[in-house]
Amino acid sequence: xxxxxxxxxxxxxxxxxxxxxxxxxxxxxxxxxxxxVATPEEIESAVSAARNAxxxxxxxxxxxxxxxxxxxxxxxxxxxETLARLITSExxxxxxxxxxxxxxxxxxxxxxTGIPHILTGxxxxxxxxxxxSYGLRYPLxxxxxxxxxxxxxxxxxxxxxxxxxxxxxFILKPSEKTPSAALYIAELLxxxxxxxxxxxxxxxxxxxxxxxxxxxxxxxxxxxGSTPVAEYxxxxxxxxxxxxxxxxxxxxxxxxxxxxDIDEAADALMGAAYGSAGERCMAVSVAVAVGDQVxxxxxxxxxxxxxxxxxxxxIQADADMGPLISRQHRDKVTSYVGIGQSEGADLVVDGRxxxxxxTQSGYFLGPSLFDGVSDGMRILNEEIFGxxxxxxxRSSLDEALDLINAxxxxxxxxxxxxxxxxxxxxxxxxxxxxxxxxxxxPVPVAYHSFGGWKRSLxxxxxxxxxEGVRFYTRLKTISTRWPKSRSAASxxxxxxxx
Ligand code: NAD
Numbered sequence: 190x191x192x193x194x195x196x197x198x199x200x201x202x203x204x205x206x207x208x209x210x211x212x213x214x215x216x217x218x219x220x221x222x223x224x225x226v227a228t229p230e231e232i233e234s235a236v237s238a239a240r241n242a243x244x245x246x247x248x249x250x251x252x253x254x255x256x257x258x259x260x261x262x263x264x265x266x267x268x269x270e271t272l273a274r275l276i277t278s279e280x281x282x283x284x285x286x287x288x289x290x291x292x293x294x295x296x297x298x299x300x301x302t303g304i305p306h307i308l309t310g311x312x313x314x315x316x317x318x319x320x321x322s323y324g325l326r327y328p329l330x331x332x333x334x335x336x337x338x339x340x341x342x343x344x345x346x347x348x349x350x351x352x353x354x355x356x357x358x359f360i361l362k363p364s365e366k367t368p369s370a371a372l373y374i375a376e377l378l379x380x381x382x383x384x385x386x387x388x389x390x391x392x393x394x395x396x397x398x399x400x401x402x403x404x405x406x407x408x409x410x411x412x413x414g415s416t417p418v419a420e421y422x423x424x425x426x427x428x429x430x431x432x433x434x435x436x437x438x439x440x441x442x443x444x445x446x447x448x449x450d451i452d453e454a455a456d457a458l459m460g461a462a463y464g465s466a467g468e469r470c471m472a473v474s475v476a477v478a479v480g481d482q483v484x485x486x487x488x489x490x491x492x493x494x495x496x497x498x499x500x501x502x503x504i505q506a507d508a509d510m511g512p513l514i515s516r517q518h519r520d521k522v523t524s525y526v527g528i529g530q531s532e533g534a535d536l537v538v539d540g541r542x543x544x545x546x547x548t549q550s551g552y553f554l555g556p557s558l559f560d561g562v563s564d565g566m567r568i569l570n571e572e573i574f575g576x577x578x579x580x581x582x583r584s585s586l587d588e589a590l591d592l593i594n595a596x597x598x599x600x601x602x603x604x605x606x607x608x609x610x611x612x613x614x615x616x617x618x619x620x621x622x623x624x625x626x627x628x629x630x631p632v633p634v635a636y637h638s639f640g641g642w643k644r645s646l647x648x649x650x651x652x653x654x655x656e657g658v659r660f661y662t663r664l665k666t667i668s669t670r671w672p673k674s675r676s677a678a679s680x681x682x683x684x685x686x687x
Contacts, residue, residue, distance in 0.1 A: 199385025
């Protein structure tokens with residue numbers, strides 16, 4: 190059985206750990222590899238590799254760092270399909286989706302190839318007589334990233350390209366369920382000429398993460414995953430004086446207004462709700478139909494489309510939706526379908542049967558659709574993270590906004606409407622970090638920033654774009670004066686420059 194190594198100090202490093210975890214192919218239910226839970230010594234060795242690499246890397250000129258990122262970008266593009274196949278084999282998502290994930294990550298790499306320009310600071314001349322002032326951003330040191338199973342390439346690429354381009358060194362702890370992409374990326378970075386120790390990968394679980402959160406040499410922690418873990422990471426790492434951005438779970442709503450083109454909204458909802466089997470933090474899991482006529486038409490449109498949705502292994506060319514990540518997660522999502530029924534929602538399409546061979550060993554589950562989802566139901570409030578979509582009926586935009594804004598999460602929110610005034614009101618009043626108007630999954634591009642509000646993000650900075658650069662750098666403001674002759678005598682009042 191293949192045992193996945195760490196990547197420390199510029200090369201793959203076999204682990205000596207006794208504790209290993211199984212890596213599964215969710216489409217077959219077979220174990221494909223095992224992944225070690227790093228020993229404390231292995232974590233320590235990754236931290237010291239990153240710490241030792243930092244002085245030279247932070248002194249490397251931004252244009253040289255950019256050139257390495259440019260070569261990495263070229264290698265990523267040339268090997269995109271290999272990476273996408275690795276993702277599909279461990280995550281289960283369909284290949285086209287995995288290819289799209291790599292593209293979105295690659296775009297962050299493209300963004301940071303402009304790092305010399307991005308890092309240009311503010312400068313002011315004559316802030317006082319003969320005094321000039323300028324601000325510079327400095328890297329922090331060793332940064333750690335902890336990533337979830339659902340985007341094994343894209344989410345790490347929200348983090349490390351920005352961190353590294355800014356002059357930091359990095360340790361990635363990928364999800365133990367989908368660990369191979371990180372290793373492949375590390376090899377491409379080494380091929381691109383990244384010096385040893387600048388990017389390291391360690392595998393493991395909570396114990397390894399805790400060691401990174403407590404390590405005095407780790408200066409910043411980026412996390413993406415579920416809300417309870419995000420909250421924990423934020424509290425522990427920031428309590429240790431580190432900079433932290435911890436992105437958590439989501440429950441994203443799409444409002445469909447009476448004037449909207451229902452066919453277009455239904456097409457958009459199919460991808461947003463069932464794409465990647467609903468295992469996306471920007472998946473839409475609640476559709477808020479304004480008016481019964483909208484709701485009735487929407488339910489009928491979705492029902493007919495769901496019939497045509499093809500479920501199968503992600504590598505199958507015509508599959509629209511692959512399996513869920515694990516048997517345990519499939520059982521959890523399946524249980525939510527039962528919970529919705531017992532709560533009194535109307536189960537219009539039951540994904541638990543009729544969508545292929547239910548005896549197969551992969552973790553497949555068909556798409557479910559509920560109508561009549563109402564306040565207080567668990568299927569309305571909790572993140573299911575699977576192919577389950579609920580329709581909530583409301584009679585006005587006000588009521589739709591109240592519903593969304595009362596939710597504990599605030600990752601993404603979308604409105605489908607042809608009316609500019611409705612759209613403008615929605616974008617201004619909705620309490621979410623990423624908002625779409627007639628755009629079903631409004632994931633910001635690399636040069637904007639990704640992040641939610643409320644309990645979808647703990648910390649002050651979103652990821653990538655300008656916010657990412659701010660997160661991975663600290664500001665120094667310098668005031669200079671070059672007097673030809675001695676200045677006036679000592680002054681004891683607060684200096685003012687005039
Ligand atoms: P998870 O929280 O279980 O795990 C995420 C990472 O944290 C993994 O690397 C895991 O090993 C580690 N981890 C797990 N438990 C830990 C603990 N107690 N202490 C320290 N580390 C721990 O999340 P997941 O199941 O891998 O991913 C799915 C979740 O991620 C969903 O809730 C989804 O909404 C969320 N997510 C959010 C975003 C976003 O941008 N907000 C993006 C993708 C996924």
